[in-house]
Amino acid sequence: MPLVFAGVCSHAPGITGRAHLADPDQKDRLYRAFGDLREQLEASKPDALVVVAAEHFANFFMNNMPSFAVGMADRYEGPIEDPDWLNIGKFTAPGNPDLSKRMITEMMNTVDVSYAEEWLFDHGIAVPLSFLTPGFDLPIIPVNINCQGPPLAPLHRAWAFGEALGRAAELVPERVAVIGTGGISHWPATPDSGRINEAWDHDFMDRWCRNDKDALLDYDDLTVYADAGQGGFEIRTFLSISAAVNGAPGTVHFCEPIPIFAVSCTTATYDLSAG
Amino acid sequence: MSLYYVQKYLYELNRSQLVQQAHRDDAELAVRSFGDGGRLTEEEMNALVQPDIGQLYHFGVNGQILMHFAAFHQVEWPDYLESMREGIRIHGPVREGVYALTTELDAVNAQVHARDAVENPAPERPEED
Numbered sequence: 001m002p003l004v005f006a007g008v009c010s011h012a013p014g015i016t017g018r019a020h021l022a023d024p025d026q027k028d029r030l031y032r033a034f035g036d037l038r039e040q041l042e043a044s045k046p047d048a049l050v051v052v053a054a055e056h057f058a059n060f061f062m063n064n065m066p067s068f069a070v071g072m073a074d075r076y077e078g079p080i081e082d083p084d085w086l087n088i089g090k091f092t093a094p095g096n097p098d099l100s101k102r103m104i105t106e107m108m109n110t111v112d113v114s115y116a117e118e119w120l121f122d123h124g125i126a127v128p129l130s131f132l133t134p135g136f137d138l139p140i141i142p143v144n145i146n147c148q149g150p151p152l153a154p155l156h157r158a159w160a161f162g163e164a165l166g167r168a169a170e171l172v173p174e175r176v177a178v179i180g181t182g183g184i185s186h187w188p189a190t191p192d193s194g195r196i197n198e199a200w201d202h203d204f205m206d207r208w209c210r211n212d213k214d215a216l217l218d219y220d221d222l223t224v225y226a227d228a229g230q231g232g233f234e235i236r237t238f239l240s241i242s243a244a245v246n247g248a249p250g251t252v253h254f255c256e257p258i259p260i261f262a263v264s265c266t267t268a269t270y271d272l273s274a275g
Numbered sequence: 276m277s278l279y280y281v282q283k284y285l286y287e288l289n290r291s292q293l294v295q296q297a298h299r300d301d302a303e304l305a306v307r308s309f310g311d312g313g314r315l316t317e318e319e320m321n322a323l324v325q326p327d328i329g330q331l332y333h334f335g336v337n338g339q340i341l342m343h344f345a346a347f348h349q350v351e352w353p354d355y356l357e358s359m360r361e362g363i364r365i366h367g368p369v370r371e372g373v374y375a376l377t378t379e380l381d382a383v384n385a386q387v388h389a390r391d392a393v394e395n396p397a398p399e400r401p402e403e404d
Contacts, residue, residue, distance in 0.1 A: 018352060056339035061286050062279060080290065085346045121291070148339060150373060189338025190374065191359045230373055 003169050004045035005177035006245045008208070008238045008268035009037060009131075011053060012183060013123040014261040016130060021260045033254035033267045034131035040269060041132055046177035048096050048139040049132070050103075050165065051125050052241060053181045054147035054234040058122035066114035066152035068161050070107070072100040072144035078129075087121055087207040088130050093121070096139040096174075103141070103168040103176075111164045115271040128181045145240065147182065155217045158236040162243025166168075169244070180241035182234030185227065186263040192229065194259035200227050201255065201264040202233060208268065209250040211242050219266030231263065245270045278335045278371045280314040284323060285336065289343045298347075302326075328355060329362020335372030 005165045019027055041049070058080045058174050062068060073095045083089050093188040097117070104115050121129070129136060146152055153161075156168070184204050185197035207215040224232040242250075248270040255266045284306065288294045297305040306323045309315070315323075322330040328345050332338070338359075345355040369375050 050323065057282075057286050057337065058290070063283070081343060082346055085343075148337065148373075149369040191332075191356055193338075193365065274400055 001170065001175065003166060003178055003245060003272060005041050005269070006174045006179075006241055006248070006272060007037060007267065008180040008182075008241055009034065009038070009055060009128050009267045010126045010183060010188070010261070010263055010265045011127045011181035012082065012188065012261045012263045012265070013086055014258075015265065016123075016129055016186055017085055018260050020088065022258055026256065026258060030254060030256070030258065030265050031131070033265075036253060037216040037267045037269070038132045038134075040229055041177055041179075045175055046138065048099055048141055048176055048179045050141045050143060050160075050169070050176060051128065051181060052143040052145065052165070052178060052237045053124035053128075054237050055122050055124045055144045056148055058124075059116065059118075060144065062147070062149050065146055065149050066144070067146050067157065068111065069114040069116055069144045070100060070104050071095060071117075071140075072097050072104060072115045073117045073119055076119050076121055076140060076142060079126040080120040080122045081126075083087045086126065088123075088126050090130075091126075091136045093129065093133070093136045094139045096141065099139070099172060099174055099176075099268065100141050102172055103165075106168040106171050107161075107164040109164075110167075111161050113161070124181055128179060132179065135271065136269040145236045147236050148230075150221070152221065152233060153236070155219060155239065156234065158240045159217060161214065162240030165240065166244030178241055178244055180237040182237040183231040183263040184235065184238070184266060185216050185229055186231030187229035188231045188262050190230075193262045195229065196257040196259060196262075196264055198230055198257050198264060200232075201257070203267075204228075204238075205252050205255055205266065205268065208238055208242055209252060211245070211249060211270070213242070216242055228233050241270070245272060248272050249274055276372075277314060277316070277319065280310065280336055281319050281323065281331065282336055282340055284309050285331075285340045286352070289340065295337050295347065304395050321396070327362070328358035330366055330394070332359040332374075333362045333366040333369060335374060337373065 076093045184201040250270045252268045257264045302324045
């Protein structure tokens with residue numbers, strides 16, 4: 001059946017790990033926005049949540065780097081980071097290997113994906129899940145788009161992946177929700193950490209809300225790197241969600257730069273009833 | 276130099292409690308066991324053993340890998356950021372990998388600004404009172 005929920009959110013490790021260093025009022029408003037996102041997700045009564053994330057060398061390395069990978073395990077452990085550093089305790093989230101297999105099989109009709117029956121969640125998935133499914137009780141299907149180790153898949157391939165994901169969800173009887181996680185502009189874990197291009201972020205999210213394919217694909221990695229940092233490569237996860245929802249319009253619920261979290265912290269959803 | 280193998284060592288350390296324990300027990304032995312035979316240079320092995328976060332950043336180690344190595348050594352976040360800045364001051368720009376793009380872009384920008392300064396010189400500012 002058609003997707004029952006589609007949205008995006010930030011996944012920066014500072015959101016949980018350095019929460020005590022942020023302005024308390026701003027942090028609380030961000031956490032409330034995550035709470036609202038959780039309520040929207042729960043209201044959609046999903047059978048599974050596909051998390052399209054950009055992982056950070058937790059499972060995949062330059063010895064065998066997939067451009068697109070989908071999890072097919074019955075359980076996933078996390079976080080791979082030090083729980084004290086991330087401020088998220090060790091957890092095990094359920095998977096649904098049968099659903100994964102059916103969706104992967106369908107997606108392979110149009111795009112090439114790797115699959116993984118073993119996957120350790122890093123902050124790219126653990127931080128969003130700590131807000132969206134704090135009991136870690138909803139079956140998860142993790143997806144990784146390589147946004148870290150160039151050469152990276154071109155944006156139009158990320159778009160094609162998103163379209164394949166939306167089609168695969170439509171062809172299974174389960175109620176599938178999707179969330180894309182990542183940053184917009186940011187320079188994470190570098191000396192420039194905390195630098196944020198707020199104007200660039202708002203322009204990108206405007207394109208995302210209009211679900212304007214041409215505008216979303218009108219970037220190249222060199223200018224993204226110059227304007228939005230290497231963290232900007234993660235727009236692949238956001239625009240894959242755009243591609244999955246057949247032109248539905250989006251709404252930004254929260255988008256504010258929080259330098260200690262290294263990113264414009266964002267939550268946004270697509271109105272699937274209008275697609 | 277081998278940025279690939281420097282990062283590979285850290286990737287495996289970040290993932291494996293066994294590698295972490297071996298590194299805690301005897302960092303020199305753990306690093307040399309991995310790096311001997313031409314995988315790593317002496318300079319690279321020394322940076323991993325010390326650890327020299329700034330030099331590792333200068334080598335081009337991705338921050339998404341390096342920040343966990345810093346956390347493994349109980350380096351606080353502000354000190355981690357400052358270590359990388361210090362590494363650039365001491366050793367020079369990032370020499371390889373994705374962050375080397377910064378250097379290339381900076382060079383391009385510098386050329387553009389220099390050209391613009393010649394073609395469109397700024398008007399002389401009046402003497403301030």
